Amino acid sequence: MPVFHIEEEITLRTWDDIFNRLDYRSPVGANKFRFLRITAVYSVKEQSARCGISDCQQDHGRGFLVITSDEKETNLCEACGQRLLDSTFNNSTNILQGTARVREQKIRLNKVLSTAMKLKGA
DSSP states (O other): OOSSOOOOOOOOOSHHHHHTSTTBOOOBOTTTOOEEEEEEEEEOOOTTOBOSBTTTOOBOSEEEEEEETTSOEEEEEHHHHHHHHOOOHHHHHHHHHHHHHHHHHHHHHHHHHHHHHHHHHO
């Protein structure tokens, strides 16, 4: 039994990786929902990447995948991320890289603890 909960690793390389997520929707009204947290950042080269905020819809190459107050996902361009979440792309990237390191450490710890429990029970 794992001791540490492992969060989902989100990798977004293309617009389809964003658009095809189970809980993704766009556009959303900035006044209708609160944006709770950034779960991933992305940088795509495709022209079809548009901000998920209904009054923005700006084409952009990099932005944020965020969770809304109803637990759905949408994407924000850099300008909307700054305006609605007071977060810059570089700052969020650094924070999420730290989170990824913690995730990897939890995976390793779960493996070590699992092995130790098996040895103890043997």
